[in-house]
Amino acid sequence: MLEVRNLTKVYGALTAVDGVSFVARPGEILGYLGPNGSGKTTTVGMVTGLLKPTSGEVLFEGKDIQEDLRAYKLRLGYVPEEPALYPYLTGREYLELVARLRHISEGRLGEKIPRLLELLSLPDSFATIAAYSKGMKQKVLVAAAILHNPDVLILDEPFSGLDVESAMVLREVITDLARDGKTILFSSHLLEVVEKVCARVLILSKGRVVAEDTVERLCELQKQPKLERVFSELTAQTDPVTTANKILTVVKSGG
Amino acid sequence: MMSRALGARVASQLRAEPRQLGLLTHVFLRRITDSELVSQQGELSVTFSHVLAFIALPGMLAPLLVMPKYSYLATLPDWIREPYTWDDKLLFVSLSMTLIGLLTLFHWDELLLDGRDFSTLAALPIRLRTMLGAKIVMLLSFPAVFLVAISNVSSILYPVMAMPPGSGLGVYGLTIASHLCAVFAGGAFVFSAILAVQGVIATLCGNETVRLVVPLLQFALFLLMLSFFTLAPRMLAGIHPGDDRLGTAMGLFPPLWCLGLYETMIGGGTAPVFGILAGRALGALSLSVATVCLIYLYAYLYKFRTIGEARRAEAGTRLRPPKVAVWLFESLLARTPFDRAIILFVGKTIRRSHIHRLILIGFISVGFMIAFEGLMALLAQTGGPRDGQRTPLLAMQLILTFFVLVGLRMVYAIPAELRANWVFQSAVTEEPRACQTGVRKAMFYCGACPILILLFPAYVVQWGWSEAVFHLGVGFACSCLLIDALLMGFTKIPFACAYLPGRARMTVRWPFYWLAFTAYGYGMASIEAWIMEGSAVRFVSAAAIMLAAIAALRILSVRSVRNHALLYDEEPEPYLCTLELNRVE
Numbered sequence: 001m002l003e004v005r006n007l008t009k010v011y012g013a014l015t016a017v018d019g020v021s022f023v024a025r026p027g028e029i030l031g032y033l034g035p036n037g038s039g040k041t042t043t044v045g046m047v048t049g050l051l052k053p054t055s056g057e058v059l060f061e062g063k064d065i066q067e068d069l070r071a072y073k074l075r076l077g078y079v080p081e082e083p084a085l086y087p088y089l090t091g092r093e094y095l096e097l098v099a100r101l102r103h104i105s106e107g108r109l110g111e112k113i114p115r116l117l118e119l120l121s122l123p124d125s126f127a128t129i130a131a132y133s134k135g136m137k138q139k140v141l142v143a144a145a146i147l148h149n150p151d152v153l154i155l156d157e158p159f160s161g162l163d164v165e166s167a168m169v170l171r172e173v174i175t176d177l178a179r180d181g182k183t184i185l186f187s188s189h190l191l192e193v194v195e196k197v198c199a200r201v202l203i204l205s206k207g208r209v210v211a212e213d214t215v216e217r218l219c220e221l222q223k224q225p226k227l228e229r230v231f232s233e234l235t236a237q238t239d240p241v242t243t244a245n246k247i248l249t250v251v252k253s254g255g
Numbered sequence: 256m257m258s259r260a261l262g263a264r265v266a267s268q269l270r271a272e273p274r275q276l277g278l279l280t281h282v283f284l285r286r287i288t289d290s291e292l293v294s295q296q297g298e299l300s301v302t303f304s305h306v307l308a309f310i311a312l313p314g315m316l317a318p319l320l321v322m323p324k325y326s327y328l329a330t331l332p333d334w335i336r337e338p339y340t341w342d343d344k345l346l347f348v349s350l351s352m353t354l355i356g357l358l359t360l361f362h363w364d365e366l367l368l369d370g371r372d373f374s375t376l377a378a379l380p381i382r383l384r385t386m387l388g389a390k391i392v393m394l395l396s397f398p399a400v401f402l403v404a405i406s407n408v409s410s411i412l413y414p415v416m417a418m419p420p421g422s423g424l425g426v427y428g429l430t431i432a433s434h435l436c437a438v439f440a441g442g443a444f445v446f447s448a449i450l451a452v453q454g455v456i457a458t459l460c461g462n463e464t465v466r467l468v469v470p471l472l473q474f475a476l477f478l479l480m481l482s483f484f485t486l487a488p489r490m491l492a493g494i495h496p497g498d499d500r501l502g503t504a505m506g507l508f509p510p511l512w513c514l515g516l517y518e519t520m521i522g523g524g525t526a527p528v529f530g531i532l533a534g535r536a537l538g539a540l541s542l543s544v545a546t547v548c549l550i551y552l553y554a555y556l557y558k559f560r561t562i563g564e565a566r567r568a569e570a571g572t573r574l575r576p577p578k579v580a581v582w583l584f585e586s587l588l589a590r591t592p593f594d595r596a597i598i599l600f601v602g603k604t605i606r607r608s609h610i611h612r613l614i615l616i617g618f619i620s621v622g623f624m625i626a627f628e629g630l631m632a633l634l635a636q637t638g639g640p641r642d643g644q645r646t647p648l649l650a651m652q653l654i655l656t657f658f659v660l661v662g663l664r665m666v667y668a669i670p671a672e673l674r675a676n677w678v679f680q681s682a683v684t685e686e687p688r689a690c691q692t693g694v695r696k697a698m699f700y701c702g703a704c705p706i707l708i709l710l711f712p713a714y715v716v717q718w719g720w721s722e723a724v725f726h727l728g729v730g731f732a733c734s735c736l737l738i739d740a741l742l743m744g745f746t747k748i749p750f751a752c753a754y755l756p757g758r759a760r761m762t763v764r765w766p767f768y769w770l771a772f773t774a775y776g777y778g779m780a781s782i783e784a785w786i787m788e789g790s791a792v793r794f795v796s797a798a799a800i801m802l803a804a805i806a807a808l809r810i811l812s813v814r815s816v817r818n819h820a821l822l823y824d825e826e827p828e829p830y831l832c833t834l835e836l837n838r839v840e
Contacts, residue, residue, distance in 0.1 A: 048681055049681070050677060050680050050681060069684075070684040071684075073681060073682065073683075073684050074684055076681065078681050080677055082674065084672070084674035084675040084677060085672075085675050085678075086604075086671065086672050086675050087672060088603065088604070088607035088608055088671070088672075089603060089607075093599075093603060096596075096599070097596050097599070097600055097678070098678060098682055099592070100592040100593060100595050100596030100599075101592075101593060101596045101678070101679070101682040101683055102592075102682055103591075103592050103593065104592060105592065106585055106592070106595075126463060128607070144678070
């Protein structure tokens, strides 16, 4: 079980995350939602151990991850929001690098990586990542995150740039991994996918948790038919239609 | 009505193009000044002016260094004095050629219109000819700016010394013009020749061939550029005006062509061969410029329009290493997955990351030139090298490994795609001590081993098997010592930590670095020669001392990273260091 207790991150005068608490249970996919700048990626950074919290703690199986970050990292899989990869490596070389850093033996990586490349329709050629499309880079990130069969999977916008078929495959993979008892934190802006995949969702606004429950219960409480409307009601600071009209006025002004 | 609208569109396009041209030229020039070596916090313009100042320094100092000689030469008649000025003129020309050549090599990737330009600019309403025009303006500005920096002081000061005593303003003006023409022609020739070679390869070869050929070509060009500077001073030793050597073998040395141009323009005329050399200078310059123009024209007509497609179409089968090599690597050289990850990451980054490769090539080339100089000095002795003089030959291996290992340590600190280092931050679970083992092995296998193995056959031919094997052993042991010394306190994954320039404090510590190089390169070679000439007791005691030194340094190196975390973000040193007397423990 992954438990976040009163997590806070302060950058100078800015409080990016303010007292966030939640629990993600094994076998459960927890949706982590919020508008841009709400503190999602900062939380994800702290949950992965890449960022140190200003206060609060992240517990995995009851132990603070900072106490034994090494053991936690061995069981963690992470897809970051930005597809930052080494552009001069090929997809295969990148996956081999990650596999070796995660202590996977040559025999196992020799079996796993070609299969994963084939199943994800990634080229096993000398073409480097620099020549990959955004979707292909995303597939490399997803493959790197699940390569070692992690117990905790933290996905920050994993569907970004993926084509319809690959997105459907990834959705199935995530659901099946949860069924196998993995703990999954799923951060995304694609609310339809979140609605279908996540057992519970947590909505963040200005660094604070503003709602946490099942999708059905949130819709019921907010008296809205869809998660999108619930999200908008809880987080929107301006009326989207009015803002859209204002943007169009600026665009059309002065030729 | 339609024709009026069309006319208005064309007129608007024509008005827009010069502005776009200016903006794009600025962008392309800015990319040249922007590099991975510049700190994120560094002010770009300030850093660029530092680079310009650094480039200008040799050109400023050279006239001052040669000045005493001219006070003596002023008393001699013209026909005697003139040949004594050649080597200085050659020095200025070769300096400009070397510096411009090295700068061009460092900006190898930015000089052609590449896929990055295409993908950024293709969506905007910019004509291909405007992009190309901006690139050409940038290509003209690039050497011009640096050539002005290199020659501004020397072109004013040196002609005062070089012109015949009592000459008027006209002669002074002519000497300045000749100086500038020769220096600019040398720089322009090197610049356009490198561009032409690069363009021919990029145009005629496939991506995989380019990837294989370019590192070797860059190494060869680096050596060539350095040889211009190092060979120039001795090129004219003992040469008199009517010497045949000026027109034959030595006439293949490009800086001499520009000296010919210098002398012909100035109206020296004492050696008719200078006219031939000047012709060669102008011919070579025209040929290289024409080649560049043809390549750009061809690329404009056929290649640039499909450049985006070429990037996508890149594919092919992966080359697999032989099974024996894989077994050797996995079972003996790097037995843990982590070590394998680090060694392969280091090897691939050096092979494929342009800036890292070039810096390392620079170090190897300097080492090569120093070793070559030693060898030449040995061979130049009357009657060839004597039996007792082994030190310069022994030092070759040590000098080369020194420069490779120091170069590797330097490039380790320079990040490659810093944003991608999250993968190490999230996946590396090793302690810095274990990381250092992987990094040490990477340095040994990627740096020391190739040099030692490549030189081994030469030593076998020179001294036979037993002494060559002994020398190889010394090479390995010394490399181990140096690697441990270089990795003292190194708590990073290579290429994965932010870089702060100036941490090596070259301006203050250079005597120490020079001493370390001399002790390692020549000191160790002298000790080795002493052991080789002695008895078995001498060998055994030296081996014991060496092993003890390796063990001691290893312990110190491991201790230096104990209780430290792996570093991914280098903190700048504080502007003010306090004594912390008020600190409570």
